[in-house]
Structure formats: C-alpha cells, structure tokens
Amino acid sequence: MDMTPSVPSSAQPSDQPRLLPPLSRSARWWRAWQGVAIPALTLVALVLLWEGAVRVFGIPNYLLPAPTRVLAELDKLGVRLVPNIGATLLTVLAGFLASVVISLPLAVAIASSPFVARAVYPLLLITQSTPIIAIAPILVVMLGTGQLSRATITFLIAFFPLLVSMVTGLLSTPREAVELSRVLRTSFLQDLWLIRLPASVPFVFSGLKVAISLSVIGAVVAEFVTANKGLGYLITQSTAFFNVPLAFGSVILLSIMGVLLFQSIVLVERIFFPWAVQSERITRE
Amino acid sequence: MSEAAATPALSLEGVWQAFASADGAEVLALRDLSLAVAQGEFVSLVGPSGCGKSTALRLVTGLIEPTRGCAAILGRPVEANLDRVGMVFQKPTLLHWLSIEDNVLLPVRVRRGRVGEADRTRARALLESTGLGQFASKLPHELSGGMQQRAGICRALIQDPDILLMDEPFGALDALTREQMCFELLRIWGERRKTIVFVTHSIPEAVLLSDRVVVMSARPGRIESIVPVPLPRPRTLESMALPDFQACTQAIRRIIYGHDTERAVVGAAL
Numbered sequence: 001m002d003m004t005p006s007v008p009s010s011a012q013p014s015d016q017p018r019l020l021p022p023l024s025r026s027a028r029w030w031r032a033w034q035g036v037a038i039p040a041l042t043l044v045a046l047v048l049l050w051e052g053a054v055r056v057f058g059i060p061n062y063l064l065p066a067p068t069r070v071l072a073e074l075d076k077l078g079v080r081l082v083p084n085i086g087a088t089l090l091t092v093l094a095g096f097l098a099s100v101v102i103s104l105p106l107a108v109a110i111a112s113s114p115f116v117a118r119a120v121y122p123l124l125l126i127t128q129s130t131p132i133i134a135i136a137p138i139l140v141v142m143l144g145t146g147q148l149s150r151a152t153i154t155f156l157i158a159f160f161p162l163l164v165s166m167v168t169g170l171l172s173t174p175r176e177a178v179e180l181s182r183v184l185r186t187s188f189l190q191d192l193w194l195i196r197l198p199a200s201v202p203f204v205f206s207g208l209k210v211a212i213s214l215s216v217i218g219a220v221v222a223e224f225v226t227a228n229k230g231l232g233y234l235i236t237q238s239t240a241f242f243n244v245p246l247a248f249g250s251v252i253l254l255s256i257m258g259v260l261l262f263q264s265i266v267l268v269e270r271i272f273f274p275w276a277v278q279s280e281r282i283t284r285e
Numbered sequence: 286m287s288e289a290a291a292t293p294a295l296s297l298e299g300v301w302q303a304f305a306s307a308d309g310a311e312v313l314a315l316r317d318l319s320l321a322v323a324q325g326e327f328v329s330l331v332g333p334s335g336c337g338k339s340t341a342l343r344l345v346t347g348l349i350e351p352t353r354g355c356a357a358i359l360g361r362p363v364e365a366n367l368d369r370v371g372m373v374f375q376k377p378t379l380l381h382w383l384s385i386e387d388n389v390l391l392p393v394r395v396r397r398g399r400v401g402e403a404d405r406t407r408a409r410a411l412l413e414s415t416g417l418g419q420f421a422s423k424l425p426h427e428l429s430g431g432m433q434q435r436a437g438i439c440r441a442l443i444q445d446p447d448i449l450l451m452d453e454p455f456g457a458l459d460a461l462t463r464e465q466m467c468f469e470l471l472r473i474w475g476e477r478r479k480t481i482v483f484v485t486h487s488i489p490e491a492v493l494l495s496d497r498v499v500v501m502s503a504r505p506g507r508i509e510s511i512v513p514v515p516l517p518r519p520r521t522l523e524s525m526a527l528p529d530f531q532a533c534t535q536a537i538r539r540i541i542y543g544h545d546t547e548r549a550v551v552g553a554a555l
Contacts, residue, residue: 176378177378194380
C-alpha cells in the first residue's frame with residue numbers, strides 16, 4: 001500500500017533526459033523578482049510622468065506641486081516631522097487596538113448567543129449608519145480635546161468591519177468540526193479556544209487588514225476635528241496657508257504609514273498563522 | 286473485557302425518533318428500532334438515504350436523545366459511558382491548523398486539558414501502525430484523502446475506546462483507496478477487537494467487513510432484516526470471490542429492492 005504523496009522535486013532524475021532548454025540567468029532573476037519589480041517600476045514611471053507633466057505644462061504649485069517640490073517641503077520640516085508622524089501613529093494604533101480588544105469579546109458574545117446578536121446588531125447598525133465625522137465634534141465636547149477623543153473617533157470608524165468578520169469567522173466553523181466538538185463534549189471555552197477561534201483566524205485577519213486601513217482614515221478625521229500636531233493637523237494647517245506641497249507631503253507620508261501598517265499585519269499572519277494564509281489560498285482555489 | 290461478555294456493547298431498545306420539521310409537522314426518523322451489538326462484533330448498517338442510519342449512530346454518541354425508548358452503552362446510559370466510544374466521520378474532519386499528531390491527540394486534550402509525553406508516544410505508535418509515522422508533524426492538507434481518513438481513525442482510537450462508530454467513513458474516498466481502507470480497518474479490528482458499528486451505502490463493503498449486516502428501510506426508518514455473514518475470518522480479497530459473499534450481497538439487494546427482480550438487476554448494475 002504505497003501512499004507516499006508526490007513530493008515536487010526540482011532535481012532532475014539522472015536517467016531522465018532534459019527536454020526543455022535551461023533558463024537563462026536573467027530569466028530566472030525575472031521569475032523571482034517580478035512580483036516586486038512590476039509594481040516598483042509602475043510607481044517610478046508614474047512619479048516621473050507626474051514630474052515631467054508639471055514641468056512641461058508649467059502647472060503652478062498650489063494646483064499640483066511636482067514630486068521634487070513636495071520632497072523639498074518635507075525636507076524643510078526635517079526632524080519636526082517626527083512628532084507629527086508619532087502623534088498620528090499613536091492615534092492609529094490606539095484606535096486599532098481598541099477595535100481589536102472590544103470586537104473580540106463582542107464577536108464571541110454575538111456568535112454564541114442569538115439573544116445577544118438580536119439585541120446588539122441594531123445598535124451596531126445605528127452606529128455605522130451615523131456619519132462618524134458628524135458626531136466627532138460632539139465627542140470632542142464630551143471627551144475633551146485630548147488623545148481620548150481622537151482614539152474614540154478612530155475606534156468608531158475602524159471597529160465595525162473587524163467585528164463583522166470576526167462574527168462571520170466564528171459562525172463559519174465547518175459543520176463537521178462543530179459535530180466533532182460536540183462528540184468530544186468540549187466545554188464552551190475549549191470549543192472556543194481549540195476549534196472556533198482558530199477556525200476564524202483567516203476571517204479575523206481580513207478584518208484586521210480592513211481595520212488598520214480604516215484606523216489611518218479615522219486618525220486623520222480625528223485630527224481634522226481636534227489636534228495640535230499630527231499629519232492630519234499638518235494638512236489642515238498647510239492648506240489654510242496654501243502650502244499645497246506640504247499637504248501633498250503629509251498625504252504621501254500617510255499613505256506610506258498605511259501601507260507599512262497593512263504589510264505588518266500581513267507579516268504577522270504569515271509568521272504566526274502560516275496555515276491561515278495556506279487555507280485562504282486553498283479556499284480561493 | 287471486565288464486564289460480563291453477555292452485556293451488549295451497544296443496545297437500542299424500542300427507539301422512536303421524531304423531529305419537528307420547519308413548519309412544525311412531525312417527521313418520524315426511526316420507528317420502533319431495537320438492536321443489540323455484542324462486544325467485539327462488527328455490525329454494518331445499510332439502507333437507502335433517509336433510512337435513519339446516521340440518526341441511529343448519533344443516538345449512541347448522545348448527540349441526540351431518543352424521543353421514546355432507550356439507548357445504552359455496555360449496559361449503562363449513553364452519557365455515563367461516552368468515553369468508551371470513538372467516532373469516525375464521513376469526512377476526516379481534521380483541524381487544518383494542527384499537525385496530524387496534534388489532531389490525533391485532540392480528544393486527550395479535551396478530556397484532560399493537557400497532553401503528556403506518554404500520550405504523544407501513544408499517538409505516534411498509532412500513526413506508525415497505520416503507516417502515517419513519518420507524517421506525524423505534517424499539516425492535514427499535505428496528506429491524501431485516504432491518509433487523512435486514517436488519521437481520523439487514529440484520533441478515534443487514541444482513547445482506546447471499546448466501541449468504534451463509523452458514519453460512512455470511506456464515502457468520500459475514491460474506489461481504490463476505499464478498498465485499501467477496508468482491509469486496513471479489518472486489520473485494526475483484528476488486532477484490537479473493538480466493537481464496530483459501520484454505516485455505509487455500499488453493500489459489498491458491508492458484507493466484506495461485517496459479522497452482521499443490518500438492512501434498514503426508509504420513511505420511517507426501521508430494521509427490515511438482519512443478515513448474518515458466514516464468511517471466514519480473516520477476510521481477504523479472495524473472500525469476495527466466495528459463493529457466500531455473492532449470496533449475502535444478493536440477499537441484501539433483494540431485501541432493499543424488494544422482490545422485483547427487474548429493479549434489482551438495474552440496482553446491481555448501478
């Protein structure tokens with residue numbers, strides 16, 4: 001009964017003739033790096049196009065500053081950018097962490113009890129149908145002009161998609177796994193810890209990826225409403241004085257921050273939950 | 286076998302099982318079912334879809350309670366003796382984030398909260414005996430369907446239960462793997478002398494494996510007939526060529542399709 005799985009092997013068995021021509025070095029390089037090279041080249045091309053267009057058509061700075069001009073403006077602020085980046089990052093992380101810490105137990109409660117689900121869902125829908133930007137000034141009056149207001153606004157913007165994916169994940173445990181859990185007579189916590197939470201990890205991570213992106217948006221919204229530093233604050237200040245290049249610079253820094261935060265979530269998933277990445281790929285196939 | 290060997294491993298006595306359908310109407314799944322499975326016996330349940338085979342099996346896992354009548358394991362109520370029972374599902378139902386070894390150890394972890402070195406040794410020995418020794422640290426998706434199902438069987442055996450309940454365990458496998466798994470199961474049964482209750486759609490499979498084949502009929506599910514299989518043990522590929530094998534499968538087909546031979550021929554050809 002030979003049931004060893006076929007192991008994909010790159011080594012050529014010695015008795016088998018090679019039919020395909022060997023890959024050239026540059027072809028091998030391209031295969032390995034095209035995932036990075038194609039987006040990088042596209043980005044470089046776009047920036048060059050932008051710079052060229054601004055120069056050729058003589059577009060004024062307050063309409064569309066050239067990339068070099070944006071860089072120069074950021075350079076002018078230099079080290080003074082750091083506390084602004086730090087303040088925004090703090091708001092993003094505080095709002096994001098609050099989303100995780102509050103969504104997880106709430107998701108477990110909703111997924112475990114139809115009663116809680118029916119009681120809580122309408123409230124959640126109301127918070128989501130209300131434009132957060134509209135209640136932001138009210139929150140500032142209630143919570144003050146400090147970090148707490150900003151973190152709360154960020155949380156309100158970021159938590160809902162995370163909560164929904166966590167609930168979906170907990171409820172999507174395969175039927176057979178639920179049956180197995182019942183046959184083994186797991187306790188509520190064992191069922192949660194051994195079966196339902198791990199089964200929901202791929203869903204949780206897609207929720208986390210949405211939540212971290214929304215947290216960056218939330219932090220900027222919060223800083224528009226109340227802040228004395230931060231990248232969102234820089235944007236309102238610089239546009240008030242028609243310093244459009246600095247506003248562009250702040251936006252670019254925000255994008256970079258967003259991409260890096262998103263990628264760090266991807267990285268955490270790959271390192272600590274490789275099977276979740278795997279199962280996502282399998283379900284997609 | 287410390288209990289008196291006369292105590293049946295499993296017994297269902299006068300079991301009626303009703304479910305409420307969505308519109309509130311009552312659906313009768315099992316009608317006056319009585320069955321006793323002796324210790325060490327291999328019994329198969331066959332019958333058309335909807336005949337309540339799986340329902341009967343779920344009664345002895347305590348997943349459902351009989352509406353009327355009673356179910357017992359080794360002479361005691363089901364809940365009291367649940368740890369004497371291991372269950373194998375139609376799908377391997379392995380947790381895809383745990384290694385094969387940890388999947389096999391899942392019942393131990395649930396029952397005792399933690400897994401000791403002795404348990405690991407036992408799990409590895411089990412995997413070794415089913416030819417999965419070198420795959421202990423692999424994740425389920427790295428194994429073929431047949432290997433996954435063998436890991437599922439190892440998981441059911443890890444607590445060394447007296448009774449193994451199998452709900453169409455090979456139904457999701459291809460025909461060749463299925464035959465291999467049958468002989469694998471016969472080998473395990475021969476070594477460990479468990480009581481096995483095996484639900485299947487395949488008549489030849491039931492005859493090849495069992496001491497007795499319980500033929501059920503549908504709507505409501507009840508026992509139509511119990512066919513003893515006189516084939517000698519141990520059973521091999523050659524067993525399937527014996528006249529008794531043909532006689533048994535034919536007898537079961539006749540019970541299922543009625544005495545309408547034309548339909549029986551069509552059924553056999555399918």
